[in-house]
Amino acid sequence: MRAIGAASAALLGAAALALTAPPAAAVDPYAVSPSTVNPGGRVVLSAPGCPGTAIASSGIFDAVSIPAGGTATATVDWDARRGAAYTVSFTCAGGAPGTAQLRVAAGATTSSTAAPTVTRTATATTAPSGVRGGLGGSIGGWNAGELAAGTGLVVAAATGVVYALRRRAESRRH
DSSP: OOHHHHHHHHHHHHHHHHHHSSOOSSSOEEEEEEEETTTTTTEEHHHEEEEEEEEEEEEEEEEEEOTTTTTTEEEOOOOOOOOOOOEEEEEETTTTOOEEEEESSSOOOOOOOOOOOOOOOOTTOOOOOOOTTTTTGGGGOHHHHHHHHHHHHHHHHHHHHHHHHHHHHHHHOO
8 A cells, every 4th residue: 555655646746846847938039028119119129048149130120239148229210111020030149040020010109119128238237127027027037946946845745735634544544
Protein backbone atom coordinates (compact mmCIF):
# COMPACT_ATOMS: atom_id res chain seq x y z
CA MET A 1 0.00 0.00 0.00
CA ARG A 2 2.93 2.35 0.59
CA ALA A 3 4.03 2.11 -3.06
CA ILE A 4 0.64 3.45 -4.19
CA GLY A 5 0.90 6.36 -1.74
CA ALA A 6 4.43 7.19 -2.89
CA ALA A 7 3.40 6.99 -6.53
CA SER A 8 0.38 9.26 -6.00
CA ALA A 9 2.51 11.76 -4.06
CA ALA A 10 5.08 11.74 -6.89
CA LEU A 11 2.37 12.27 -9.50
CA LEU A 12 0.82 15.08 -7.45
CA GLY A 13 4.21 16.77 -7.13
CA ALA A 14 4.88 16.41 -10.87
CA ALA A 15 1.46 17.87 -11.67
CA ALA A 16 2.08 20.82 -9.34
CA LEU A 17 5.46 21.43 -10.96
CA ALA A 18 4.00 21.23 -14.46
CA LEU A 19 1.22 23.69 -13.59
CA THR A 20 3.65 26.22 -12.08
CA ALA A 21 6.21 26.06 -14.92
CA PRO A 22 6.17 29.10 -17.22
CA PRO A 23 5.05 28.62 -20.81
CA ALA A 24 7.87 28.36 -23.35
CA ALA A 25 6.86 31.50 -25.23
CA ALA A 26 6.04 33.68 -22.22
CA VAL A 27 7.99 36.71 -23.42
CA ASP A 28 7.41 38.28 -26.81
CA PRO A 29 10.83 38.86 -28.37
CA TYR A 30 9.80 42.23 -29.86
CA ALA A 31 7.04 44.71 -29.01
CA VAL A 32 5.56 47.96 -30.30
CA SER A 33 3.37 49.96 -27.92
CA PRO A 34 0.77 51.19 -28.62
CA SER A 35 -0.05 48.91 -31.53
CA THR A 36 -2.28 51.57 -33.14
CA VAL A 37 -1.06 55.15 -33.45
CA ASN A 38 -1.98 58.40 -35.22
CA PRO A 39 0.36 59.92 -37.81
CA GLY A 40 2.91 62.02 -35.91
CA GLY A 41 2.40 59.94 -32.75
CA ARG A 42 5.10 58.19 -30.75
CA VAL A 43 5.58 54.47 -30.21
CA VAL A 44 7.73 52.67 -27.68
CA LEU A 45 9.83 49.85 -29.11
CA SER A 46 11.25 47.08 -26.95
CA ALA A 47 13.20 43.88 -27.48
CA PRO A 48 13.08 42.01 -24.14
CA GLY A 49 14.08 38.73 -25.80
CA CYS A 50 17.24 40.23 -27.31
CA PRO A 51 20.46 39.75 -25.31
CA GLY A 52 22.21 42.66 -27.07
CA THR A 53 21.40 45.91 -28.82
CA ALA A 54 18.52 45.74 -31.31
CA ILE A 55 17.72 47.94 -34.31
CA ALA A 56 14.07 48.63 -35.20
CA SER A 57 13.09 50.04 -38.58
CA SER A 58 9.93 50.62 -40.56
CA GLY A 59 8.75 52.56 -43.57
CA ILE A 60 7.02 55.11 -41.33
CA PHE A 61 9.84 56.04 -38.92
CA ASP A 62 13.63 56.24 -38.91
CA ALA A 63 15.74 53.32 -37.70
CA VAL A 64 16.03 53.28 -33.90
CA SER A 65 18.63 51.59 -31.69
CA ILE A 66 17.21 49.76 -28.66
CA PRO A 67 19.69 49.11 -25.82
CA ALA A 68 19.80 45.66 -24.22
CA GLY A 69 17.03 45.42 -21.64
CA GLY A 70 15.69 48.89 -22.49
CA THR A 71 13.25 50.65 -24.77
CA ALA A 72 13.41 53.33 -27.43
CA THR A 73 10.89 55.83 -28.77
CA ALA A 74 10.15 56.47 -32.44
CA THR A 75 7.95 59.17 -33.98
CA VAL A 76 5.65 58.03 -36.78
CA ASP A 77 5.86 60.10 -39.97
CA TRP A 78 3.06 62.60 -40.51
CA ASP A 79 2.46 61.26 -44.01
CA ALA A 80 1.75 57.70 -42.81
CA ARG A 81 -1.38 56.37 -44.53
CA ARG A 82 -4.37 56.19 -42.17
CA GLY A 83 -5.85 52.71 -41.70
CA ALA A 84 -2.72 50.97 -43.03
CA ALA A 85 -0.73 48.31 -41.21
CA TYR A 86 3.06 48.53 -41.31
CA THR A 87 5.68 45.95 -40.42
CA VAL A 88 8.36 46.93 -37.92
CA SER A 89 11.53 44.90 -38.49
CA PHE A 90 13.85 44.13 -35.58
CA THR A 91 17.48 43.09 -35.97
CA CYS A 92 18.97 41.72 -32.76
CA ALA A 93 22.70 41.52 -31.99
CA GLY A 94 23.13 37.98 -30.66
CA GLY A 95 19.55 36.91 -31.34
CA ALA A 96 17.06 36.10 -34.06
CA PRO A 97 15.51 38.84 -36.20
CA GLY A 98 11.79 39.42 -35.97
CA THR A 99 8.85 41.62 -36.83
CA ALA A 100 5.88 43.28 -35.18
CA GLN A 101 2.83 44.99 -36.65
CA LEU A 102 2.02 48.70 -36.25
CA ARG A 103 -1.33 50.05 -37.43
CA VAL A 104 -2.00 53.69 -38.22
CA ALA A 105 -5.37 54.83 -36.86
CA ALA A 106 -8.09 55.09 -39.50
CA GLY A 107 -9.57 58.34 -38.18
CA ALA A 108 -8.48 61.13 -35.91
CA THR A 109 -8.64 60.10 -32.28
CA THR A 110 -8.45 62.20 -29.18
CA SER A 111 -6.41 59.73 -27.15
CA SER A 112 -2.75 60.34 -26.60
CA THR A 113 -0.26 58.16 -28.42
CA ALA A 114 2.59 59.14 -26.14
CA ALA A 115 3.89 56.34 -23.96
CA PRO A 116 6.32 56.26 -21.03
CA THR A 117 9.91 55.58 -22.01
CA VAL A 118 12.93 54.12 -20.31
CA THR A 119 16.29 55.20 -21.65
CA ARG A 120 19.47 53.34 -20.77
CA THR A 121 22.67 55.35 -20.90
CA ALA A 122 26.32 54.48 -20.60
CA THR A 123 26.17 55.08 -16.82
CA ALA A 124 23.37 52.47 -16.52
CA THR A 125 20.89 54.93 -15.05
CA THR A 126 17.26 54.77 -16.05
CA ALA A 127 14.64 57.44 -16.29
CA PRO A 128 11.54 56.70 -14.23
CA SER A 129 8.71 55.20 -16.20
CA GLY A 130 5.02 54.82 -15.61
CA VAL A 131 3.13 51.64 -14.91
CA ARG A 132 3.24 49.15 -17.75
CA GLY A 133 -0.45 48.38 -17.84
CA GLY A 134 -1.76 45.31 -19.53
CA LEU A 135 1.35 43.20 -19.12
CA GLY A 136 0.48 41.80 -15.72
CA GLY A 137 3.96 42.42 -14.36
CA SER A 138 5.48 39.85 -16.71
CA ILE A 139 7.85 42.25 -18.44
CA GLY A 140 10.71 41.89 -15.96
CA GLY A 141 11.72 38.34 -16.85
CA TRP A 142 12.08 35.19 -14.79
CA ASN A 143 14.09 35.00 -11.59
CA ALA A 144 15.36 31.46 -10.95
CA GLY A 145 15.27 31.95 -7.17
CA GLU A 146 11.64 33.03 -7.20
CA LEU A 147 10.69 30.12 -9.44
CA ALA A 148 12.47 27.62 -7.19
CA ALA A 149 10.90 29.12 -4.05
CA GLY A 150 7.41 29.07 -5.59
CA THR A 151 7.82 25.49 -6.76
CA GLY A 152 9.04 24.50 -3.30
CA LEU A 153 5.99 26.11 -1.68
CA VAL A 154 3.62 24.30 -4.05
CA VAL A 155 5.32 20.95 -3.41
CA ALA A 156 5.32 21.55 0.36
CA ALA A 157 1.62 22.43 0.32
CA ALA A 158 0.74 19.37 -1.78
CA THR A 159 2.80 17.14 0.52
CA GLY A 160 1.01 18.61 3.57
CA VAL A 161 -2.39 17.95 2.04
CA VAL A 162 -1.49 14.35 1.17
CA TYR A 163 -0.07 13.79 4.67
CA ALA A 164 -3.14 15.24 6.38
CA LEU A 165 -5.53 13.20 4.26
CA ARG A 166 -3.57 10.00 4.88
CA ARG A 167 -3.56 10.57 8.66
CA ARG A 168 -7.28 11.29 8.59
CA ALA A 169 -7.96 8.13 6.60
CA GLU A 170 -5.82 6.01 8.97
CA SER A 171 -7.63 7.36 12.06
CA ARG A 172 -11.00 6.27 10.60
CA ARG A 173 -9.95 2.64 10.05
CA HIS A 174 -11.25 0.16 12.63
